[in-house]
Amino acid sequence: MTGGFRHEPVMLAEIIEVFDGVPAGWLVDMTLGGGGHARGLLERRPDCRLLGLDRDQEALAAATTVLAPFEERVVTRHARFDSLHDVMAALAISSVSGVLFDLGVSSHQFDEGDRGFSYRFDGPLDMRMDASTGPSATDVVNGYGVDELTRVLREFGDERFAYRIANAIVASRPVRTTAQLAEIVRDAIPAPARRTGGHPAKRTFQAIRIEVNQELEILPDALGQAIDALSVGGRVGVLSYHSGEDRIVKHAFREAATGGCACPTGLPCGCGASPTVRIMRPAKRVPSAGERDRNPRASSAILRVVEKVAVTGVAQ
C-alpha cells in the first residue's frame, strides 16, 4: 500500500519468484495500478527495465511516485493492455522477458466513491477505468433493454436473479447514483437470498463494471500479444479474480501450449501444430491461507504462468 493509493499487491512473493527465472530485458506490467508488483520486480531484477501500462490516469500518477527511485529503468504509458504491440513498436522494443497481468480493479478504484465502482459509497454511476473515454455505467444501466441487462448480469456476475434485477432496473429509470442502483438490486432479490453471499449488489456491480470496461472482450487478444512479444525463456503471469477471467486465461494458455493441436489424445501429432509456450506447474496457484485472511481481495485470486519455448514445429 502506498500513500493515498491503497492497494496491497496480491501474491507478491509468488509473482517475484515467477519473474526471477526470466532472461534480463524488459518486464511489462500490463496493469500497473499502484505500482506494488512493479516495485517488487524492479527491486529484485536490477538487470531488467519495466514498461508499465494502465488505462487509469490516477493509477499511473500513483505508480510514477512509487517507482520514482527506479525512474531510469521505468517507462509508463496511458494505454489499454491490448495495445501492447503498438506501445512496443513506438518505443522500438522488439521483445520482452516477462509480462504480468493483475486483472480487474484496484482497491483504490473501489474506495474512491466518485469513480462509481462501489455499492459501499454513494457516487455517480460511472465505473470507467479510463475516465476520459467510452460509455459509462449510466449508459449501460439506463440504455440497455431487459434482455441485454439480464445477459450481462448472468454472464459477468453469475447472478441467479438476473432477470428480476434487470426488470427492476428498467422500471426504476433513470438511475443516476450507485446508492440508487444498490437499493434497486437489494429490493429485487428475495429476502431469504439476501442473507447469504455478501452484499446483494456485489454481483450486479461486478457485472456492470466488466461490461463497461469490456474486460473479458479484450483479454484474449491482449494475452496473445503478450505471448507473441516474449523472447524464449520469457514468461507471462496472470492473476485473475473470477471464473470468467480464469476460463479465458486457461483457454489461451492451453491453445498456445498445444499450438492449437486437435489430434486425438495419446497419438503423435500429425497436424503440424507448433506450441509457443509451456505451462508452468502447478498450472493454477492460489494465495496462502495467511494472505487470504489478511487481504480479502486476494481470496479469489488464481495465478497461471506460461514460459515461451523455442518453436519446434511439433506439438507435445
Ligand SMILES: C[S@@+](CC[C@H](N)C(=O)[O-])C[C@H]1O[C@@H](n2cnc3c(N)ncnc32)[C@H](O)[C@@H]1O
Ligand atoms: C488490480 S489493479 C493492479 C494493481 C497492481 N498490480 C499493484 O500492485 O498495485 C488493476 C489495474 O489495472 C488497470 N487495468 C485494468 N484493465 C486494464 C486494461 N485493459 N488495460 C490497462 N490497464 C488496465 C486498472 O485501471 C487498475 O489500475
